[in-house]
Amino acid sequence: MIIENVIKYIFHNYNWHLENYSAKEPEECIDCKALYIHVPFCSSLCPFCIFHSVLYNKNLVKDYFDSMKKEIDKYIDKNYNFESIYIGGGTPTLTTSEVCDLIDYVKNYYKIKEISIEGSIQDISDEKVNTLKECGTTRLSLGVEAIQPSIQKSIGRANIDEEEILSKIDMASKIKTLNVDILFNLPNQTINDLGYEIEKIKDSKANQLTFYPIMPSIRNNNLNKEIDESKEKQFYFYIMKNFVNSYFYQSNAWTYSKGSDFITDEYIVDYPYFAGIGTGAMSYINGKYLVNSFNINKYEKLISKNSMPTILSKDLSLKEQVYLEFIYKFYSFNIDNDTFEKLFGANIENYMKEELYLLYLINAIKKDSNKIVITDYGKYIANLLMKYFYINVSKIRKYCIENNL
Numbered sequence: 001m002i003i004e005n006v007i008k009y010i011f012h013n014y015n016w017h018l019e020n021y022s023a024k025e026p027e028e029c030i031d032c033k034a035l036y037i038h039v040p041f042c043s044s045l046c047p048f049c050i051f052h053s054v055l056y057n058k059n060l061v062k063d064y065f066d067s068m069k070k071e072i073d074k075y076i077d078k079n080y081n082f083e084s085i086y087i088g089g090g091t092p093t094l095t096t097s098e099v100c101d102l103i104d105y106v107k108n109y110y111k112i113k114e115i116s117i118e119g120s121i122q123d124i125s126d127e128k129v130n131t132l133k134e135c136g137t138t139r140l141s142l143g144v145e146a147i148q149p150s151i152q153k154s155i156g157r158a159n160i161d162e163e164e165i166l167s168k169i170d171m172a173s174k175i176k177t178l179n180v181d182i183l184f185n186l187p188n189q190t191i192n193d194l195g196y197e198i199e200k201i202k203d204s205k206a207n208q209l210t211f212y213p214i215m216p217s218i219r220n221n222n223l224n225k226e227i228d229e230s231k232e233k234q235f236y237f238y239i240m241k242n243f244v245n246s247y248f249y250q251s252n253a254w255t256y257s258k259g260s261d262f263i264t265d266e267y268i269v270d271y272p273y274f275a276g277i278g279t280g281a282m283s284y285i286n287g288k289y290l291v292n293s294f295n296i297n298k299y300e301k302l303i304s305k306n307s308m309p310t311i312l313s314k315d316l317s318l319k320e321q322v323y324l325e326f327i328y329k330f331y332s333f334n335i336d337n338d339t340f341e342k343l344f345g346a347n348i349e350n351y352m353k354e355e356l357y358l359l360y361l362i363n364a365i366k367k368d369s370n371k372i373v374i375t376d377y378g379k380y381i382a383n384l385l386m387k388y389f390y391i392n393v394s395k396i397r398k399y400c401i402e403n404n405l
């Protein structure tokens with residue numbers, strides 16, 4: 001764990017102190033082409049969750065979506081140039097018709113190239129998949145998390161049997177990119193348990209599979225105490241080994257895709273800046289992180305007063321911006337100098353000489369002509385960097401929820 005701790009110390013030694021923030025309108029940003037929409041409703045609250053989620057309540061839905069339309073209007077007025085939509089949660093598929101109505105609303109103003117939506121295997125149905133396809137969804141990501149009943153139980157998921165999971169995946173595969181999320185390094189999970197999950201899901205109709213490590217939940221519970229990070233590396237390489245010589249290609253540190261015509265699982269990776277709307281949504285605009293209110297009432301109240309629902313912000317230093325961009329690019333195995341030149345006016349080596357040297361030393365990266373190539377060991381390091389980033393963002397979520405911000 002020494003290398004892991006050194007990497008964590010170097011790349012995540014940020015000061016995540018956020019300032020209070022209020023504004024009437026979004027900042028200017030012609031480069032913000034990605035729109036993130038947060039739908040927090042879930043039918044139950046999973047103990048391992050790292051996202052902002054609340055119990056589904058039918059009475060909250062209409063006002064919430066109306067408020068999001070008003071928030072989008074603010075970006076339209078500021079001439080944002082959206083081309084990609086990512087709808088996360090929560091469980092957006094619980095409110096499929098409202099989600100599609102919102103997509104249609106955005107499409108009145110923008111030519112949208114791709115739409116990615118998260119959902120749960122529990123609530124997806126043929127009718128919902130058809131609705132999502134009709135409104136232009138190009139990627140559906142289903143949270144399956146675990147297939148075996150004993151593993152589902154250990155992470156507090158409602159039981160859904162294997163046949164039902166596979167038949168729902170089959171039914172949802174009419175969406176161009178169908179991703180399935182599976183958690184690994186769960187308490188008491190063995191390599192054989194994970195092998196079983198991989199074997200089943202690999203033969204399913206999903207053309208994208210994302211395996212991500214369990215992380216401390218934003219909820220205080222016993223599951224957090226049971227996470228054993230020392231086992232993660234073994235699981236990580238086991239997954240990788242299982243996809244060698246398969247139809248799947250590793251498209252980033254966590255994701256395996258069939259073919260090359262797919263959308264990746266992270267809008268933050270593909271677009272340098274993005275605007276987030278909805279309660280608890282975060283935006284990253286011109287080097288500034290902005291956080292929306294996590295309280296739905298407060299969120300709607302701010303919108304009704306014609307204010308932005310943003311409550312906190314942080315201006316990242318140049319070094320922090322470079323690190324963040326590096327983490328995203330490292331995660332997607334695509335450290336290209338052009339992006340760094342365009343965003344920061346200089347080659348990556350100008351900003352990260354020592355850090356890159358360390359990564360060479362531990363054999364995480366190597367040079368191939370003028371390109372930085374990520375080794376298999378480097379893919380594991382990329383997994384760690386992204387995980388630590390998620391954990392930091394989760395801490396912000398936890399702070400906002402606990403302080404009713």
Ligand code: SF4
Pocket residue numbers: 041042044045046048049050051053089090091120143
């Ligand atoms: S893990 Fe997914 S389904 Fe479970 S509470 Fe979190 S957002 Fe909702």
